[in-house]
Amino acid sequence: MGIVETKDLVFEYIRRDEEGNVEGITRAVDKVNIDIKKGDFVAILGGNGSGKSTLAKHINAILYPTEGKVMVDGKDTSAFENTWSIRQTAGMVFQNPDNQIIGNVVEEDVGFGPENMGIPTEQIWERVEEALKTVDMYKYRKHSPNKLSGGQKQRVAIAGVVAMHPKCIILDESTAMLDPSGRHEVIRAARALNQVEGVTVILITHYMEEVVFANKVIVMSKGKVAMQGTPREIFSNVDKLRELRLDVPQATVLAWHLENDGLINKKGVLDKKELIAALKERKTMGATVSDSVIAKAEASLAEQQGAEVEHKSLSEEKPLLILDHVDYVYSKGTADEIHALNDVSITINKGEFIGLIGHTGSGKSTLVQHLNGLTKATGGHIYFNGEDIYEKGYDMRKLRSHVGLVFQYPEHQLFEETVFKDVCFGPKNMGLSEKEIELSAYAALKAVKLPDEYFYASPFELSGGQKRRVAIAGVLAMKPDILVLDEPTAGLDPQGRDEILGLVKDLHDEQGITVILVSHSMEDVADYVNRILVVNDGKIMMDGEPHDVFAYKEDLEKMGLAAPNVSYIMQDLKDTGFKVGTNVTTVAEARVEILRSFRENA
């Protein structure tokens, strides 16, 4: 028998009105049967609302089944007397790093679980030391958790569970709020636990690339198990994954295209290495590709590029916002003086679609807060439409309506009773007439494609993605010339991310709004923007078109960034003797390049 087993598990959320009458029932988990063996590394994949987190909370006896059964290490979770031993057997790490750390010092937090279990003092210390060493956080044991990065906080949270000596550890979307390096740290720690300590790991995520290491993958959709198997089995079914709106790694998609083109015959390619090996094998066999196949790939590439050319033509040589040698220094003159921005000069032209890229702490968020005057530079000048915004008497509020800034997790600022009222907040502050306010709020909500029936709903009743749209509409309602979005896709699943990015693209293409998209992910922005600014240590390191920027792979890596995965594939192919161009940023381009190289072979 496995360590975690569910039998026809059903869970229903019951919503009640104020009198306690049942208003509606949502079936979050629907007849799920899973069986996880001791020592397994299992990944549970799925979009938001697929029921994956609800399932996870059953394994830790935080939720109890409406119907069916959950057995953990042979114990039934619905029996109350088992609760504490189950929670000790199957430890859980949650999504938000801040909201699960109880202690004010790292080691005290890790000791919290053993304290609750009644472990004698000397043994608590042994467990804490061992747990912190397992996740490589021992040297931070005396630190305050508030000063750690997201990835470090999650590793502390993992240590907090490890110190309870569980047989199984569940990571419930623990990587969703982290940046790429934080995600790597957490996955590395989880793998070490699995391989070295033999702890069963259940990883719940919506990032496909994290499941490659698992020996079993369970894909959930609408409360049911949609697919189940080894990563290779799952990855060979790209059609189904796309249908479920999951993010398939670029190497897998590229391999899938090439397989459909008849070039390779390996199914379920997991990574770059496997793809290159498959291509090499075909090359030595002397495989060729017919012109008609190449023409088909070229056509699909042209279709994608057509859209790009269209929005490139929108930008004019008309400077809208100019940053002239801008400096920003925190706590000047003290020991912890930080040079957050260092001699930044940028010109932003009307109609541009800019990607502002930098890792966490690079200064990109500080930079965007200068654009609308929220933070005042300690040196240099900023001109909007030719006027110096630091000039005495300059109307800052007006500037803020021209340069709309959407913060990270903007849905956390919603406060009104209805969606419509909330969106009216911006235009109201601009002193417009009642009629103008309502017209612009209505137009903004239409622009973010929120269905009409939600206009008078409370913003707190909407789903995560809908809330974010409302928050974006709240800024759009001020009719900005420039829209700045700080990590607009943070914490969203792949489907939500694509929807928000698509929406931003439409705003740029259809309404002619100049867009600045702040992100730490190159792959996310490569498909959309026509200019990239790379920020590191408060300085602008690169400024140019995506192709030109991505050519500097090594420099990007030194800054904790990376070019899209395909450009690495092409580089490696070239290094192993393929005649391919490396100036490639999208899968469609890579596909054409590879196919062409096989024609030249013939």
Added chain:
Amino acid sequence: MLRDITIGQYYQAESPLHRMDPRTKLVGTLVYLVSLFIFRNVGAFAVATLFLILMVKASTVPFSYIMRGMKSIITILLITVVFNMFLTPGNPLVSFGKFAITDEGLKMAIFTAVRLIYLIIGTSLLTLTTTPNQLTDGLESLMNPLRFFKAPVHEIAMMMSIALRFIPILMDETDKIMRAQAARGADFEHGNLIERAKSLVPILVPLFVSAFRRANDLAMAMEARCYRGGDGRTKMKPLKYIHLDYVTFAVLAVYFVGVIVAGEMSPI
């Protein structure tokens, strides 16, 4: 703007004050506060100053770091000083129409200001050198006799510890929400009292929503780690008096006697 508040924040270091039992520090702080209020003369304050300098040195916390916490009370301090200066009866030194600064007032103002500043530094030292967990452990232990009267001592201590842990997080969050609403043209500085009070709604509502969400998450995380109240819990850092504590109690006694003697003998 909200980042400057250091009260309630722990400063990481290895010093005698950091190693001391929190109960010793709590009692010590209490004794110090009482000593500040017994006398109002140069002699007593001289001894108090000496003691404070000794403690700040012993804590190894940079003095500038401690002083950063003063920024938040500077308004209160100024108001107290001005009121004391003008409203204490005595011989006028300088007069502005109806109001006058009196010699008694000036003395009173200086002593009150010094007393307030010492009070803040003293209590800051306690929180800077004691992790909130130790602090609550200390309070829990000192309040233990209250359990006899069915007071929920452990629960109160846990609540305080959690509140302290989330103060910096909620501060950051407030700052972020204020900026985000300002980006939508909100104005918190202008207008009359009612308008200003109204302008706080867009900050307070999201802040409360977020605090509730965090509370919910945290409660779940605590339960998942087998938290079920104070019964049957062991301690990772049980409180234990060490040699240093006994020395400190002796120093405290000497200090207290010193203040009384100096206070009685002081000419002014």
